[in-house]
Amino acid sequence: MPKTLEDLAKFIRAEAQGDPATAISGVASIESARAGDLVFVEDEKHLETAFASPASAVVAGVFAERHAGVKPLLIVENPRLAFARAAMFLRGPAVRKAGVHPSAVVHPTARIASGVCVEARAVIDADVAIGEGSWVGAGSVIGVGAQVGGQCEIYSNVTIYPGVMLGERVVVHAGAVLGSEGFGYVRDPKTGRYEQFPQIGKLKIEDDVEIGANSTIDRGALDTTVIRRGTKIDNLVHIGHNVQIGQDVVIAAQTGISGSAVIEDGVVIAGQVGIADHVRIESGAILGAQSGVPSKKVIRGKGVVFWGTPARPIREYLKELAVLARLAKKS
Numbered sequence: 001m002p003k004t005l006e007d008l009a010k011f012i013r014a015e016a017q018g019d020p021a022t023a024i025s026g027v028a029s030i031e032s033a034r035a036g037d038l039v040f041v042e043d044e045k046h047l048e049t050a051f052a053s054p055a056s057a058v059v060a061g062v063f064a065e066r067h068a069g070v071k072p073l074l075i076v077e078n079p080r081l082a083f084a085r086a087a088m089f090l091r092g093p094a095v096r097k098a099g100v101h102p103s104a105v106v107h108p109t110a111r112i113a114s115g116v117c118v119e120a121r122a123v124i125d126a127d128v129a130i131g132e133g134s135w136v137g138a139g140s141v142i143g144v145g146a147q148v149g150g151q152c153e154i155y156s157n158v159t160i161y162p163g164v165m166l167g168e169r170v171v172v173h174a175g176a177v178l179g180s181e182g183f184g185y186v187r188d189p190k191t192g193r194y195e196q197f198p199q200i201g202k203l204k205i206e207d208d209v210e211i212g213a214n215s216t217i218d219r220g221a222l223d224t225t226v227i228r229r230g231t232k233i234d235n236l237v238h239i240g241h242n243v244q245i246g247q248d249v250v251i252a253a254q255t256g257i258s259g260s261a262v263i264e265d266g267v268v269i270a271g272q273v274g275i276a277d278h279v280r281i282e283s284g285a286i287l288g289a290q291s292g293v294p295s296k297k298v299i300r301g302k303g304v305v306f307w308g309t310p311a312r313p314i315r316e317y318l319k320e321l322a323v324l325a326r327l328a329k330k331s
Contacts, residue, residue, distance in 0.1 A: 002036065003090060005057055005072050011089045012082040014059070018072030022056055027087045030055070038074075038090075040083035059083045094153070096135050104136075113150065131168065143179070149207070161219065167207035173235070175214040179203040182218040182241025182259060197221060199241065206230075212237060212253070221259070234271075246283070258295075266302075274309075287311060 003011075006020035028037040030046070033055035040059040041050045047067060050058045057072040058064070059079045067073070076082040096117040100106055106124040113132040118124065123141045131150030136142065140154050143162035148154070153171045160166070161179030172178065184197035201220020205227045211217070212235035219225055220242045227233075227245045234253040239245070243257050246265035251257075255269050258277040263269070267281050270289040275281070279293045284302030292309030293299060299306055305314040 005074070008038070008057075008086050008089065009074055012059075012074065012076060012085050014074035014076045014082060015065075016072070016074055017065075017068045018057070022072045024057055024086075024090065026090060027083065028055065038083070038086055040079045042079050059086065094135075101138075119156075125162070137174070146179075155213075161203075163202055164219070165202065165204045167205060167209070167229070169208050170205055171210040173211060173213040173215075176211050177216045178205070178211070179219045180216060182221050184221050184241060184259065201225065201241065209233070215239075218243075218259075228265075240277075252289075288314065 002023040002025040004020060005016050005018060005022040005024060008024055009016035023036060024038050025036040028039060030039045030050050030053050033039050033053045035054050035056055037055045038057050038059060039050050039053060039055040041047050042061065044063040047060060047064060051070045057074060059074045059076060059082050061079050062075060064073055064075055098115045098117050100118040101120045103120045104118045104122045106112065106118065107126040109126045110124045110128040112130050115133040116130050117135045119136060119138040121139045122136045125142060125144045127145045128142050130148045133150050134148055134152040136154045137156040137158065139156050140158040142148065142160045145162050146160050146164045148166045149168040149170065151169045152166055155172060155174040157175050158172050159177045164179040181199035184199060185194040186197050187194050199219065199221050201222050202224040203217060203219040204224055206229040208230045209227050211233045214235055215233055215237040217225060217239040218241040223242055225241055225243050228247045230247050231245055231249040233251045236253050237251050238256045240257055240259040242260040245263045248265060249263055249267045251269045252271040254272045257275045260277050261275050261279045263281045264283040266284045268286045270287060272290045273287050274292045276293060276295040278296045280298045282298065282300045285299050286305045288305055288307035291307055291311040293311050299311060306312060307314045308317045
């Protein structure tokens with residue numbers, strides 16, 4: 001159902017200017033907006049374009065206050081964040097019918113709370129616990145003794161290995177694999193053959209974590225791999241055994257994190273980054289795309305962007321590139 005400008009203002013804590021009864025039914029970019037849509041503007045230079053669009057209202061910063069009357073406005077400190085929250089408010093919660101599909105296989109000892117939806121061909125093994133209001137998509141498999149908290153969303157064809165623990169409101173997108181054996185082997189110097197090191201640890205994923213499609217997270221070898229509250233993991237990310245990832249970390253696609261690495265709170269990791277074993281990335285550091293971090297290295301610097309292989313502060317990296325360019329011209 002559409003919301004009013006007044007409804008949105010209350011939800012995102014914005015100052016509303018214009019008709020409070022203006023109906024808003026969706027969000028869009030300025031280029032694709034239609035009547036009923038909400039758009040956002042972070043820079044005053046784009047405000048005129050937003051006003052000229054068919055959108056019914058605009059979320060903008062305080063710079064828009066002097067433009068009152070052109071189009072209904074929601075004025076906030078952070079327009080992008082407010083727009084994201086407004087989008088969630090307008091979309092509302094997903095509506096899924098609770099119950100177990102006839103083709104799903106649920107072990108008699110599994111504990112399924114009220115309001116849970118288990119879709120076609122899903123398999124819920126022995127001693128699994130699924131919290132209230134969670135959803136298990138078609139074809140997903142949840143192994144023996146796994147724990148899934150309330151309000152989780154497990155999309156189609158996800159595999160959750162035995163003993164994995166998921167907190168509340170965890171989102172796991174299609175094809176992800178959680179709790180598989182880590183890549184750990186010991187070489188016999190006499191024969192040259194590799195034998196597997198025990199992979200008997202656990203995987204714990206805390207509340208409000210999101211895991212992208214076809215990503216894989218290994219359980220610990222002897223201890224526990226941990227993904228802490230609020231971390232967001234993109235598609236096609238691999239996280240090795242014994243890795244510890246802090247709160248509110250963001251990891252972009254095709255990143256690989258080797259065993260026993262530690263990623264502290266608030267770290268940002270761009271796409272295709274390679275992190276070797278026993279690395280520590282300290283709080284707030286930012287790793288640029290395709291960076292490489294060698295074994296046992298410590299990356300330190302809140303808000304500092306690191307780039308290249310081996311990763312170093314971007315200013316240092318750019319200076320090195322400039323020197324190489326000058327040498328190339330002289331040769």
